[in-house]
Amino acid sequence: MRLTRLFGVAGAVLALLVCGMLGRLLWGEWQHYSATDSGRHTLRLMRHSMVAAEKLSSERGPVNGVLGDRAPADPARREGLLRARAATDQALAELQQALAGGARTSVLAPLYEALRAARLTVDRLAALPPAERTPERLTAAVDAMFGLVPLALDTVTGYTRASEDIYPRIARILMKVRFAVELREYAGRLGSALTVPLARRQPLTEADRRQLQFLRGRIEQLRQLIKMPSSDADHDPRVLAAVARMDMVYFGPGQQLVAGVEQASREGQGYDMDTAQFARRYVPSMAPILALRDVLLEQAQEQARQDYDAARRELMLALLIGAAILLSLALLLLIVRRRVAVPLLHATAAAVRLGNGDYTLDTLAHRGADRADEIGDMLRALSTLRANSMERQRLEQERGHLIEELRVSADTDYLTGILNRRAFTAAGNQRLRGACGRNEALAVILFDIDHFKSVNDSYGHDAGDQVLIRIAGVVRTLLRDGEIVARYGGEEFVVMPSHCGMDSARALAERLREAIAGEPLTLADGHILRVTASFGVAVAHGPYAALDDLFHAADLALYRAKSGGRNRVEVQA
Template sequence: MRIKTRFVLYITAWTLTLATLLGWLAHKQWTDYAQSRRAVGDVERAQLALKVFEMVSRERGPANAIMGAASPAPAVQATALTDARAHSDAAIHALLTNLQALDDDDANRAAMINALLQLQDDLQTGRRKVNAVAALPAAQRPGETIDDAVSTMISVASLASPLVARISGAAERRGNTLNDLLVAARAAAELREQAGQLGSQFTRALIRQEPLTRQTVESIERIVGHIDIMRMLVNNRVARCCADDATITGAVAQMNQHYFGDGQALVNQVLVTWHADVVPQMTTGEFAARYVPTMNPILDVRDALLLQASKQAITAQAEARERLIWLALLTALMALLLIVPLCVFGYRLLNALTTSANIIKALAAGRLDTPVPVPVRSDEIGDVLSAIAVLRDNSRARQVLQVEREALIAELHEAATTDFLTGALNRRAFQTTAAITVTQTSRRHGVCSVALLDLDHFKRVNDTWGHDVGDAVIRAISQHCRLTLRSSDLFARYGGEEFIFLLADANAENTRDILERIRLAIAEATLATVDDQPIRLTVSVGFAVLDHQCDTLEKLVLAADRHLYEAKQQGRNLVVGLPTGLAS
C-alpha cells in the first residue's frame, strides 16, 4: 500500500476516533447542560406549585373568619377574603401559564395541567360553599354546612399537595442536595398546610360556640401526628443538606420558636379549655389573628430552602455551560494545533515525496528534460528538490559528455579504418574484412577475386605539378573506382598510389570486365587541371581469382601483385589476370 494511502487511512482513523471521543464527551456535557437548564425550570415550577399550595391553604384563614363573622361580614374580613382569593387565582394562573409553556412531549404536562384545573374547579366549589355559609345569619349557620365548607376548602389543599409532589419530583430527581432542599421545602409547605388544617378544626366549634365533636378531636390528633412527621422530615433534610447554611438554620430556629412555641401553645391552650368542657371565648377571626402569624416562619423555612435550591440549580447550569464551552474550546484547539497541522504537514511531506519519486523515476528513465519545481521554502523539502535539480543537471552534463564521447569513438573508429586522403578503407581495415570474406567464400565454394591497381608514372605528376596535384589525382582515381564498383565489393587504398579490390561473386571474366571498365574510365578522364591544362593518367591492374590453389587472401594478393608487375612490364595501362598457374 502506498504511503499516501496509509497516511490518509491513518489520519481518517485517528480523526474519527478523536471525533467519536469528543462527540461522546460533547453529548454527555450537552445532556448535563440540558438537564441542569431543565432543573432550573423544574425548581421554578416547584416554587410556583408551592405558591399555589400556600395560597389555597392561606385562603382558608379569611374563609373561616368570614364564616364566623356577622352577616354581612365586616369590610376588613371581606377584603381579606377577596385579597386571599385573588392571590390564589394569581398563583394558579402563574403555574398554569408555566405548565402550558412546557414542551409538548413532556409526558407529565397534560396530567399536571389537568390536576391544576381540577384543583381550580374544586376551589370554586369550596368558595361557593363558604359564600353560602357567610350569607346566612350568624345564628342560623348549620354545623354540617360549615364542616362541609371547611372540608371542601381543605380538600382543595389536599389536591394541591400531590400536584406539588408531581411537579417538584422532576427537580428532586436531579441530585442529592437539590433533592434534600426540595423535599425539605415540600415538607415545610405540607407542615404549613397541616398547621393551617389544625387551625381550621376549631372553625365550626368557635362559630357555633359548642364543644368539639369526637370526629374533630380525632382529626386534630391525626393532624398533630402529621405535623410531627413533617417537622422531623424538615429537620433531617436540613441537617443533611445545609446544616452550615445560616439562612436556612436561622429560619428553622424561627419556626421552632414561633410555630412550635407560640402557635402550638395557643392550640394547646384552646384544647385544654375545651377538654375542661368550657367553650373558648373567641371568634374564628380572633383565633386566626393570633394563630396564622405563627405559621409564617414555616413559609420562611420553605422559601429559604427554595431560594437555595434555585441558586444551586442556576450554579449547576452555569458550571455545565462552562464545561461545555471548555470542551468546545478544547476541541477547536485540538483541531487547530493537532489535526490541521498534521494534515497540512503530512500532505506537504507526501506531496514532496511523490513529486521527488516521480522526478527521480523520470530521470532514471533518461527523461532529463523533466522539470523540477523551484522550492518555495528553504526547508528539508526545499533541500531535496534542490538536490534533485543538481542531480538532473549533472545527468544532463554526463549525457552531453556521453554523446560527445560516442561521436569521438566513431570518429576514431573511422580514422582507424579509413584512408584520410580518399575516404576509402585503409589497408588494415581491408585485410581484416577481406580475409573473412575470402574464407567464407572459399568455404562455400563460391567465387571472388582480388585486384591491385597502380598509377602509371605517378612520380612524374608529383614532380611536375607538385604533391597537392598528386593528391587530387589520387582522390579522383579513388572516386572513379568507387563509382564503378558494386556496393558488395571491397575497395581500399593499399599503398601510396596503389588501390586494392575484393570483387564478390566475380569469376575471371567478370573481374576482367569490371577492371577494364575502370582502367578505360580513368584513362579517358581528366583527373585534375593545372592552368586549364587537363591531367590524364593511366593505371595498371593485376588480379587473381579464388580457386583451390589460391584460396587465401594472402595468396590472392600475392598473385594479383605478380600480375600487376606483369602489367607494368608489358607496358602499363593494362589489366592482367591470368590463371594462377599461368601467371607464375
C-alpha cells in the same frame, strides 16, 4: 488487502469513530448546559406553585371567620375574605403566566374547577342563618377548601422532581422544601380542625381530639425531618435562624393557642374567641414556616446557579479536550474491525450503565438482539441481566420494608404507642452497661395507676384504655430527649431518666405524679375522671449493678408508696 491499505482503512474508520464519539460528548455537554439553564426556570415554576398552594391554604383563615360569623357576615370579615381570594387568584395567575401557556397549563384546570366549587359552597353556607350551618355542612365546606391544596401541591411535587433530576446535588434541599410546604399545610389543617367547634360553640368531640392528635403527630414528624441534618445547607446561619424562629413562634404561641381551645373544651368553659378571632391570632404564627421555605428555596437557587456555571465550564473544557483529541488522532493508527468495534463500544457503555444501576437498556437490547453472533449473545445476556437485577432490587426493597415493619411492631406497645417491656429491657440493659462503664448512676422510676381495676369495673375497659393512653401522653411530654418510657405491664409503667441521680429522679417522679393527678380525662359519656399514680424510685451505681436488682428495688419502693396511701413517691430503702 495489503497491510498498508488495511492500516489506512483502519485509521479512517477510527477517525470517524472518534469524531462521532467527540460529537456525542459535546452534544451531551451542550444538553447538560441547556438543561441547567432550563432547570433554573423550573425552580421558579416550583416557587410559583408553592406560593399558589400557600395562598390557597391562607384563604381558609378568612373562610373560617366568615363561616363562624352571623348572617349576613360582618363587612370587615367579608372584605378580608375577598382580599384573600384576590391574593389566591393573583398567585394562580402568576403561576399560569410562568407556565407560558401551552399544554402545561392544563394541569391547573382541575384546580380552577375545584376552587370555583369550593368558593360557591362557602358563599352559600355563609348566607344561611348560623343555626342552619350544621356541623356536617361546615365540615363539608372546610373539606372542600382542604382539597384544593393537594391539587396545587401535585404541581409542586412534579416541578420538584424535575429540579432534582436536573440538579441532583440539591435534592436534599428540595426535599426539605417539600417538608416545609407540607408542614404549613398540616399547620393550617390543625387550625381549621377547630372551625366547627368554634363556629357552633360546642365542645370538641372524640373524633375532633383524634384528628388533632393525628395532625400534631404529623406536624412534629415533619418538624423533625426538617431539623434532621442531611446536607451542608442545614448548618447555614440563615437556615438555623429560620428554624429557630419557627420553633419559637409556631411551636410556641401557635401551638399554645390550639391547646388553649382544647383546654377550654375539656374544662367545659366557653370559648373566648370566634373563628375569625382565632384565625387572626393563629395564622400569623405560621409565617415563620413560609420564611423557612423561602430560605431553603434561596439556597436551592444558589446551588442551581453554581451548577449552571459548572456546566458552562465543563462545556468549554469539553470543547478544548475535543480539539486536542482531533489533533492527536493524526498521530495514531489502530487496526479496528468495524463490525466489532462499534457494537462493542455500545455494549461496553450499556454494561457500565447497568453496573451503575441504570436499567434503561431496552433500545440497545432491541437493536442487536437478533444477531446470530457473539455480539448478539452479549446484548441478549445484558437484557437478561437487567431483568434479573431489577427483580432482585425489588425483592430487596420489599424485604427491607418488611424487616422495618416487624422491628417497629415488636418494640412498640400496641395501645399507648410507647416501648413495650421487651424493648425497654433491651434498651435498659444497654444503658446500664454504659453507665457502669462510665461509673455513673442509673435511675429507674416504676409507677402504676391507683385503683385502675375500679376504673375498668365502673366505666368499662374503653375508659381504662383512654386512661392508659392519656397517662402515656402526659409522661412523654414531660420527658426530655434520651429518656425512656415504656408500658411494663397492665397499668404499670417504667421510666429510665438519663444521667440522673436519686434526688433528680425523685424530683422527676414528683413532677410526673403531679402532672398525672392534675390532668383530668373527659370520657365519651361526659364524665370527668381523675386518676393518680404511685411511684417507686431506685438508683443503681457501681460496676456490678444489674437491671433485675434495680427493678426489684423500685418495685419494693412502689409497694411502700401504695401501702402508704397511694398517690405518692417512695425511694429505695
